[in-house]
Amino acid sequence: MTSGPFDERLRKVEEEGLFRRIRPIDSAQGPTTMLDGAEVVLFSSNDYLGLCSHPKVTHAAVECVKRYGWGAGAARLLAGSMTPHMELERRMAQFLDKEAALLFNTGYAVNTGVLAAMMGRGDLIFADKLSHASIIDGARQCGAKLARFAHNDSESLEALLAKAPAGGRRLVVTEGVFSMDGDIPPLKWIAAIARRHGAMLMVDDAHGFGLFGPEGRGTIHMAGIADEVDIHVVTLGKAMGGFGGVVAASRRIVDGLVNFSRPFIYSTAIPPAAPAAALAALDIIRGREGEELRRKLFKNAEMAVSLLRGRGLKVDSKTQIVPVVVGGSEEASALSSKFLKGGIYAPAIRPPTVPRGTARLRLSITSGHTEENIKKLGALLG
Ligand SMILES: Cc1ncc(COP(=O)(O)O)c(C=O)c1O
Incomplete structure (x- = not known):
């Protein structure tokens, strides 16, 4: 009741x-x-490329279950990390041109887990007004001050940064393709403004990864700003047709997440068939x-x-x-x-x-x- x-x-x-x-x-x-x-x-499905039931992807998942079983058994820090998880992280870091990558159970967990681990009281997060719930939830959890700039409006972002108090770390976060509006932000401008005001930049490319840029690397590669993005988030649940979320960043950031990110540390790892299927999906996405x-x-x-x-x-x-x-x-x-x-x-x-x-x-x-x-x-x- x-x-x-x-x-x-x-x-x-x-x-x-x-x-x-x-x-x-x-x-x-x-x-x-x-x-x-x-x-x-x-x-209404985000299975944009039909990989949810692509024979090569489902075959990879089935073969993985035969070899590794279904479950991961525990969180990765507790029971060790199976090969498919590690291999996917290696391949995603290479593909996204970052030093390292970390696999989370969902894209939602990446956004909340990254923000809560990296930002805290006294810090400032600048997020687009139409940001996904997972970004807002992460920003609220971490205790940093959250400022919202007008949707895709770089001038509004600049005005907020300009009047922000000194001290504390600054992080600008936006999406590569907005999930409910389907529009792409002025990423080059946003990157330049973030840099000018000493802010880190995080881009959640949940709906752009696999679809835009060379070989489907996503909107930040299409915009030519991949080097300026400190935290690149993608989900395996949309164009990749599977399940899971990945963050690609510097080795230092990924090491920090392994040590501090609660959804990574305190949750049973995603079944190995998910990264195994993602590896097959990645091959398809990159190829002809x-x-x-x-x-x-x-x-x-x-x-x-x-x-x-x-x-x-x-x-x-x-x-x-x-x-x-x-x-x-x-x-x-x-x-x-x-x-x-x-x-x-x-x-x-x-x-x-x-x-x-x-x-x-x-x-x-x-x-x-x-x-x-x-x-x-x-x-x-x-
Ligand atoms: C922009 C954006 N970020 C993150 C997520 C969460 O990703 P996942 O479905 O892998 O949890 C979604 C999915 O709804 C999304 O649209």
Whole structure:
């Protein structure tokens, strides 16, 4: 039985039409899936390159389970670290051109774990207004002062840095591609401003890694600022089609995280099949197949944007994330229900995930969508 503020909060969420419900699916991730027993085209998955069920990736996971078993047994500092974890860290550090990398259980754990370990009372964190919850949670946990700059606005960042009190460490944090808006920040400007004001720079490229830059190294490599990024965060749960999070940084920072980052120290390590699958995914991403998947992905995304614009919608995206902002939560839910009746699954994204008044359908396009799938979107809006 729940009661008091918890129950009240839940009732308020119900009254405001913001109640969240888990929908069962009974098939692998892919452009089409079985939702509540019916086939739908999925426009909400982050499996951008179709690697969640790619035969080479699943084979690597299965072979790893045969060799190493399923579980990792304990946290890595306690029970030792299996080869797939170590190998993935070596390969990711090399690929991202950093001295070292550390694997966490999720991207969420990387952001909270890095911020809480590296920053503290008396320090200052400057984060974009639309930062992911994991960045905000990490900033709040560590006790540093959190200042939020206007979304993708380098002038707003500079103004905050300029008036910030002296003393304490400074860290600027942004994302490579914003998860709910699909836009890319002015990374070169942000890097230059951070440097000018003596701040470290952290970029969470959860939605850019695997997709942008040479061989899919991500947006910071595309922008040519990789050397200026002190802390490069990627997740294995999106374009990589798996599970886990990686931070790439200097050897000293990674050593510090091994010693101080609580989600790393106090949590059972991710099953070895996850880094084994990630190694296979990395090979695909770096190779010719990755190039081809990215070409298909961006062709699909362009097609979706021009089709939606053709239907009179104000959409603007140069990435695989195409937000259709409708405003109110009820309108967004109504549009999502209309889509579902027509065989498309794109749940409404409502506050608190996005600011009030900006409820939306967040369409995520994948390389596996067919022209027919995308045309269906337009037909439903007609
Ligand atoms: C920008 C951003 N950072 C971090 C995360 C968390 O990554 P993970 O799903 O691996 O925990 C997400 C996922 O929702 C995200 O969108």
